[in-house]
Amino acid sequence: MAVTPQTNTTLNEIAEALLKHDRICICGHVSPDGDCIGSQLALRCALAQLGKEVVVLLASADKLGVSFEFLPGFEELIPAASFEGTCDVFVQVDVPNARRLGEDASKIRQSASLTITIDHHAVDERETHLSYTDPDAASTSMLVWETIKHLGVDLTKDIATCAYTGLMTDTGRFQYQNADLRAFRAACEMVEAGADPAFISAEFFQRATLASIQLEAAAISNMRFICDGCVALSFITQDEMKRAGAVKSDCEQLINTLRSIDGVKVAAMLRDEGKQVRGSFRSKDTTDVSAIAKRFGGGGHKAAAGFTLYEPLDKAVRMVEKALCQVFCEGNN
CATH class of the missing domain: 3.10.310.30 (Diaminopimelate Epimerase; Chain A, domain 1)
Structure with a gap:
C-alpha cells in the first residue's frame, strides 16, 4: 500500500467503519505497556457490547506482568503467533510502525480487508487504510475512549477501567508534562463512568513481583x-x-x-x-x-x-x- 500522510480520517469515521464489520482483531505493540493493553481491552469491551466477534492480540509472546490481571478481558489476550482465525478488520492501537507491531501481527494485518490505526505517536507516514494519530493526546486510550463514544454503546465500568488505566500509566499517574487539562477532563469522564482511581492505582502499581x-x-x-x-x-x-x-x-x-x-x-x-x-x-x-x-x-x-x-x-x-x-x-x- 502506498504511503501517505499519517492521518487521513476522523475517529467518527473509524467508528462508522467498525460498525460495518463483524470479525475484528485488535493489536498493540511489542512489549506492551498500560496504555497499549488498556486501549486494546477498552475497545474490545465496546465492540463485544455490539455483538462483534473480537480477538485481542499480543504482538509478542512475552508474558505480561501481574499488574495487568485486574483488567476486564485480560484472559482473552492471545499471542498473534497463536491466532488461526480470519480477520476482516485489523485495528492497531498505540503502534507507530510495523517494527513495533512485530512479524506475526504484521502477517495478520496483511490478511485483513480493512486496516486501522489509532495512536498518539508522532510519525511521518501511515501504514493502514484508515489512520488517526494525535501526538497532543496524553494517551492512545484517550483516543480510543473518544472512538467508543462514537460507537453509541454504554460507557460501562469495564470500558472506563481499561481506558483510565491507559491514561493513568501514560501520564505517570498524572505527573508527566502530558497531564494537561484535556487529560484530566477525560479522566473525569472515565471516573464518572465507573473507573475507580484508587483501585486501579493499587492493582497496577502496588503488585510488584x-x-x-x-x-x-x-x-x-x-x-x-x-x-x-x-x-x-x-x-x-x-x-x-x-x-x-x-x-x-x-x-x-x-x-x-x-x-x-x-x-x-x-x-x-x-x-x-x-x-x-x-x-x-x-x-x-x-x-x-x-x-x-x-x-x-x-x-x-x-x-x-x-x-x-x-x-x-x-x-x-x-x-x-x-x-x-x-x-x-x-x-x-
Missing part, C-alpha cells in the same frame, strides 16, 4: 551519574534477569526509580536481550528524549521514548552515554 524488586537492586547497583548528575544511566544484564527469574514486564518500573532521584533530569535504562539491547529514556524537565532516541532509530514522546541497539551491552552503554553527553555537556539541549 519479587523479581522486579531484585532487578531494582541490580539497576541501582549498576547506576552511574553523568553530565554533572543531570542524567542517571543504568542497565540490566541477561544474567541478572536469569538470577531473578524475571520477565520483561518486571523491568517496566526500573526507569521510574532512576527518574525519581533528586537532581536527575533524564533517566536512561538499558536491558540486554542477547542479540539486541532495549533502551528507554524518561525526562522530567523540558529535554526532548524522543529526539535522542531517534539517533538510534527509536522514537516516542518528548518525555518518554525507547529504542533498540543491535550491539553488545557494553558498547550500547557507551553509545548512549556519548549521546546524552552531547545533549547535556556540549550545550545542544
Whole structure:
C-alpha cells in the first residue's frame, strides 16, 4: 500500500467503519505497556457490547506482568503467533510502525480487508487504510475512549477501567508534562463512568513481583551519574534477569526509580536481550528524549521514548552515554 500522510480520517469515521464489520482483531505493540493493553481491552469491551466477534492480540509472546490481571478481558489476550482465525478488520492501537507491531501481527494485518490505526505517536507516514494519530493526546486510550463514544454503546465500568488505566500509566499517574487539562477532563469522564482511581492505582502499581524488586537492586547497583548528575544511566544484564527469574514486564518500573532521584533530569535504562539491547529514556524537565532516541532509530514522546541497539551491552552503554553527553555537556539541549 502506498504511503501517505499519517492521518487521513476522523475517529467518527473509524467508528462508522467498525460498525460495518463483524470479525475484528485488535493489536498493540511489542512489549506492551498500560496504555497499549488498556486501549486494546477498552475497545474490545465496546465492540463485544455490539455483538462483534473480537480477538485481542499480543504482538509478542512475552508474558505480561501481574499488574495487568485486574483488567476486564485480560484472559482473552492471545499471542498473534497463536491466532488461526480470519480477520476482516485489523485495528492497531498505540503502534507507530510495523517494527513495533512485530512479524506475526504484521502477517495478520496483511490478511485483513480493512486496516486501522489509532495512536498518539508522532510519525511521518501511515501504514493502514484508515489512520488517526494525535501526538497532543496524553494517551492512545484517550483516543480510543473518544472512538467508543462514537460507537453509541454504554460507557460501562469495564470500558472506563481499561481506558483510565491507559491514561493513568501514560501520564505517570498524572505527573508527566502530558497531564494537561484535556487529560484530566477525560479522566473525569472515565471516573464518572465507573473507573475507580484508587483501585486501579493499587492493582497496577502496588503488585510488584519479587523479581522486579531484585532487578531494582541490580539497576541501582549498576547506576552511574553523568553530565554533572543531570542524567542517571543504568542497565540490566541477561544474567541478572536469569538470577531473578524475571520477565520483561518486571523491568517496566526500573526507569521510574532512576527518574525519581533528586537532581536527575533524564533517566536512561538499558536491558540486554542477547542479540539486541532495549533502551528507554524518561525526562522530567523540558529535554526532548524522543529526539535522542531517534539517533538510534527509536522514537516516542518528548518525555518518554525507547529504542533498540543491535550491539553488545557494553558498547550500547557507551553509545548512549556519548549521546546524552552531547545533549547535556556540549550545550545542544
